[in-house]
Amino acid sequence: MAQEVCSLKAQLEEREKEISALKNKLAQLEKKGHGSELKLQNKVEPLSPLSGKPALSNQDIMRYSRQLLLPELGVKGQLNLSKTSVLVVGCGGLGCPLAQYLAAAGIGRLGLLDYDEVELSNLHRQVLHGEENQGQAKALSAAESVQRLNSTVECIPYHLQLTPENALQLIQQYDIVADCSDNVPTRYLVNDACVLSGTPLVSASALRMEGQLTVYNYKGGPCYRCLYPVPPPPETVTNCSDGGVLGVVPGLMGCFQALEVIKIASGQGSSCSQQLLMLDAQDLRFRSIRLRPKQAGCAVCGENPSVTRLIDYEAFCGSAAADKCRKLHLLSNNQRITVQEYKSIVDNSSPHILLDVRPLVEVEICNLPFSLNIPLSSLEDRRSEDIQLLQERVSQLKQQMAGDSQPAVYVLCKQGNDSQKAVQVLEKMSGSEVDSIAVKDICGGLVAWAMKIDPTFPQY
Amino acid sequence: MAAPVALHLEFGGGAELLFSGQKEHHVTLPSQSEPWDMKQLLVWIQRNLLKERPELFVQGDSVRPGILVLINDADWELMGKLDYQLQDKDNVVFISTLHGG
Numbered sequence: 001m002a003q004e005v006c007s008l009k010a011q012l013e014e015r016e017k018e019i020s021a022l023k024n025k026l027a028q029l030e031k032k033g034h035g036s037e038l039k040l041q042n043k044v045e046p047l048s049p050l051s052g053k054p055a056l057s058n059q060d061i062m063r064y065s066r067q068l069l070l071p072e073l074g075v076k077g078q079l080n081l082s083k084t085s086v087l088v089v090g091c092g093g094l095g096c097p098l099a100q101y102l103a104a105a106g107i108g109r110l111g112l113l114d115y116d117e118v119e120l121s122n123l124h125r126q127v128l129h130g131e132e133n134q135g136q137a138k139a140l141s142a143a144e145s146v147q148r149l150n151s152t153v154e155c156i157p158y159h160l161q162l163t164p165e166n167a168l169q170l171i172q173q174y175d176i177v178a179d180c181s182d183n184v185p186t187r188y189l190v191n192d193a194c195v196l197s198g199t200p201l202v203s204a205s206a207l208r209m210e211g212q213l214t215v216y217n218y219k220g221g222p223c224y225r226c227l228y229p230v231p232p233p234p235e236t237v238t239n240c241s242d243g244g245v246l247g248v249v250p251g252l253m254g255c256f257q258a259l260e261v262i263k264i265a266s267g268q269g270s271s272c273s274q275q276l277l278m279l280d281a282q283d284l285r286f287r288s289i290r291l292r293p294k295q296a297g298c299a300v301c302g303e304n305p306s307v308t309r310l311i312d313y314e315a316f317c318g319s320a321a322a323d324k325c326r327k328l329h330l331l332s333n334n335q336r337i338t339v340q341e342y343k344s345i346v347d348n349s350s351p352h353i354l355l356d357v358r359p360l361v362e363v364e365i366c367n368l369p370f371s372l373n374i375p376l377s378s379l380e381d382r383r384s385e386d387i388q389l390l391q392e393r394v395s396q397l398k399q400q401m402a403g404d405s406q407p408a409v410y411v412l413c414k415q416g417n418d419s420q421k422a423v424q425v426l427e428k429m430s431g432s433e434v435d436s437i438a439v440k441d442i443c444g445g446l447v448a449w450a451m452k453i454d455p456t457f458p459q460y
Numbered sequence: 461m462a463a464p465v466a467l468h469l470e471f472g473g474g475a476e477l478l479f480s481g482q483k484e485h486h487v488t489l490p491s492q493s494e495p496w497d498m499k500q501l502l503v504w505i506q507r508n509l510l511k512e513r514p515e516l517f518v519q520g521d522s523v524r525p526g527i528l529v530l531i532n533d534a535d536w537e538l539m540g541k542l543d544y545q546l547q548d549k550d551n552v553v554f555i556s557t558l559h560g561g
């Protein structure tokens with residue numbers, strides 16, 4: 001009797017070991033089938049339907065236990081998350097924290113889209129990318145990072161530019177879209193594609209020390225165009241590479257986006273439709289604004305829409321769908337010199353004034369020796385101390401020069417846009433507000449100087 | 461005669477850069493025969509606060525596209541826009557839309 005019990009116990013133990021080994025093997029195979037094999041997509045392809053989990057496994061219960069305890073989420077909300085797909089447009093300062101929290105929370109499928117590659121100047125805010133990811137597609141770098149965090153989330157990295165040709169096909173495959181882009185044409189494109197496909201849009205933006213968040217096209221609320229029927233003039237739009245941004249500001253806004261996406265996906269619903277949340281990080285002040293409702297006259301979501309398919313958004317906005325510098329062409333060739341020509345002027349010690357028109361904060365980052373700094377804004381505002389300073393330098397130069405030729409003023413900025421505007425202002429001032437001068441723009445600014453003349457000169 | 465109107469004006473999202481970087485302005489509009497409305501406020505701002513480059517702030521008789529106007533924490537579209545009659549101690553905010561990410 002006792003012997004029989006012993007033998008049965010031993011057999012049972014044996015079988016249990018076998019079962020546990022089989023379970024492990026299965027789990028590992030499932031894990032492989034899911035994550036680890038990330039394939040970078042260069043074009044939009046149809047996705048298999050997202051099934052979601054029928055029930056939570058023991059692993060799921062443990063992993064999500066702290067949020068399962070919330071009555072606002074619960075098991076039902078968690079299962080809803082696993083059935084939801086989210087497209088993140090832009091894997092930058094907003095997209096990184098957003099994707100991170102969505103993956104951690106157990107979203108079902110995460111599309112990660114970015115046309116760009118990781119650069120050193122991204123790392124202060126785009127926190128899914130590491131030093132070793134420089135040069136790599138941002139979409140892939142973000143997907144790998146997210147996959148390490150939660151291998152049960154299906155990640156699809158898209159290394160492509162969202163265009164009027166591919167946007168609708170891509171967006172209609174997702175349940176929710178998060179706009180984390182960095183330019184105006186993309187914001188209108190994403191909005192219109194979301195309206196046309198009936199997809200809620202969780203949109204955030206950040207610049208300098210400020211952030212904004214709104215949920216569009218959700219439960220009968222307004223769309224982006226209801227609020228902004230006409231795009232802003234391109235010259236009034238500042239991007240992060242010109243205006244700067246403190247990393248934690250898009251970080252905060254991306255987290256708010258994640259919050260609203262999770263609330264929509266789990267079934268709690270967003271409270272940010274027809275609301276604008278604004279963050280002033282300098283004063284640490286939040287403000288929630290009641291917005292206009294959906295507009296009957298809206299061009300895309302109104303009663304008689306004129307936009308019934310996607311259009312050319314770069315033409316509509318008058319700017320490019322990338323956060324790259326726009327190159328202005330305000331001057332004729334004889335008003336400009338190349339950095340090589342300026343180098344030989346320096347080498348020949350030809351008397352001249354080098355006028356750096358960048359803001360002081362940028363001059364403090366780096367500057368060329370002997371340059372005179374008067375910011376473009378001071379010239380435009382005709383700030384009297386600065387005009388006086390310029391006049392003094394012009395007089396000094398005149399005394400050094402023989403004959404009655406005009407003193408030469410070469411104007412410099414970061415990449416050669418502001419310097420062209422400054423040349424136009426200075427030409428108006430020449431002969432009236434200051435003595436007559438010969439003004440020329442240094443083409444391409446300090447960026448060109450660093451690239452073509454002095455590779456040790458810092459770039460920012 | 462309508463009495464003078466004291467207002468709290470705020471500029472944000474970069475719009476403050478057109479006003480020497482100053483975000484908050486406490487101003488008093490002088491008394492005039494008609495009540496002050498938003499349309500007149502925009503003209504007053506142009507004449508008294510905005511010194512340079514008005515095209516970055518106004519277009520025609522309204523604000524330029526890309527600036528959102530809020531009256532007492534509500535979209536001005538809900539308040540009658542240019543025709544809204546300003547009340548003493550109103551808070552008017554001009555926010556430039558951000559696009560960075």
Ligand SMILES: [Zn+2]
Pocket residue numbers: 222223224225226227294295298299300301302
């Ligand atoms: Zn609309």
